[in-house]
Amino acid sequence: DTGVSQDPRHKITKRGQNVTFRCDPISEHNRLYWYRQTLGQGPEFLTYFQNEAQLEKSRLLSDRFSAERPKGSFSTLEIQRTEQGDSAMYLCASSLEDHQQNTGELFFGEGSRLTVL
Amino acid sequence: DQQVKQNSPSLSVQEGRISILNCDYTNSMFDYFLWYKKYPAEGPTFLISISSIKDKNEDGRFTVFLNKSAKHLSLHIVPSQPGDSAVYFCAASAHNNDMRFGAGTRLTVKP
Numbered sequence: 001d002t003g004v005s006q007d008p009r010h011k012i013t014k015r016g017q018n019v020t021f022r023c024d025p026i027s028e029h030n031r032l033y034w035y036r037q038t039l040g041q042g043p044e045f046l047t048y049f050q051n052e053a054q055l056e057k058s059r060l061l062s063d064r065f066s067a068e069r070p071k072g073s074f075s076t077l078e079i080q081r082t083e084q085g086d087s088a089m090y091l092c093a094s095s096l097e098d099h100q101q102n103t104g105e106l107f108f109g110e111g112s113r114l115t116v117l
Numbered sequence: 118d119q120q121v122k123q124n125s126p127s128l129s130v131q132e133g134r135i136s137i138l139n140c141d142y143t144n145s146m147f148d149y150f151l152w153y154k155k156y157p158a159e160g161p162t163f164l165i166s167i168s169s170i171k172d173k174n175e176d177g178r179f180t181v182f183l184n185k186s187a188k189h190l191s192l193h194i195v196p197s198q199p200g201d202s203a204v205y206f207c208a209a210s211a212h213n214n215d216m217r218f219g220a221g222t223r224l225t226v227k228p
Contacts, residue, residue, distance in 0.1 A: 004160070033215070040126070042206050042218030043161065056215055091160055105151065106216060108160030 004109035006092050012115045013082055020078045021112040025094030032075050033106060034067055035091040043091055049075060050097060061086075082116045089113050120144045121209050123219035130226050136194040138222050140207030143188065147209040147217075150183060152192045155204045155221070164205070165192070197226045 005024045013019050025032045031050050035043035046065065047057045051072040060066070064082075069075040079086055090113075093106035122141045130136045138152075148169040153161035167174040167181045167190070174181050180193045194201055207219040 035218075040220065042121075042123075042208075042220045045215045045217060048215055059215070093160070105163040105166065106161075108153075108162065110158070110160050 004092055004094050004107050006090075006109040006112045008112060009110065010113045010115075012117065014117050015084060016081055018078065018080045019082055019114060020076050021090050021092075021114075022074060022076050023092030023094075023109060024074045025092070026096075026107055027073075029094035029096050029107070030072070031095045031097045032069055033093040033095070034075070034077050035093065036061070037089045037091055037111070038087075046077075079114070082114075084116045087114055087116045120147075121207055121217045121219040123207055123222050125222050126220070127223045127225070130197045130224065132199055132226055132228050133196045136192075136197045136201065136224055136226065138192040138194075138205050138207075138224065140190050140192075140219055141188060142190075142207075142209050144209070144211060144217075145188070146211040148212060149210045150181070150190050151208045151210075151216070152179075152181060153206040153208060153218075155206060161206055194224075197224075199226045199228050202226050 007022045033048040034046040037043045047067050049069040064080045067077045089111040091111045093108045095106050120143050151166040152164040154164045155161040165176050165179045167183050183190045202225050204221045204223045206221045208216050210216040
């Protein structure tokens, strides 16, 4: 397995446009997370899925942000009507939720960098 | 809400010496703590973790110490190597739910 992959790696868009990022987790992982990271800050939690169920979405930054994981495999993060303040690195991570041996470790992708002009 | 804090944005250490990175947290419900390492243009990678039932976990040159009463943990790297130069993030989770990260400490190990 090649790890968590994210696409695109870089996206430049104009304010007001919609953007969508895709994340392909490690294949056997049932949990998938989205984080945002801005310069000088740590990853900021946005939402996560266990299989196809979105277990937490209250920390999505606004109603312009939405995420899906329709078949419990890949996930998409969409930002509608982008604003300059949305410029950041969007990180995806996956993990295996195993009540007996879960280490809590997240495996991160390389991120999708968004620049809103 | 900064539930996980890394108050030192940077640390510089001589090769061969000990590096100590610190982290404080405010949420007493956190029961799992991790350190991640990040190189430029890469996502964070897991380094070491500790459960709240322990106060120390060691893995080679890396040791994490947890002081629950002080809500403080630290990462010790000894001996430090130039390849350890990276940004280190402290992270914590409660009951295996979403993980919260600190702002990171940039470690520079000088040859």
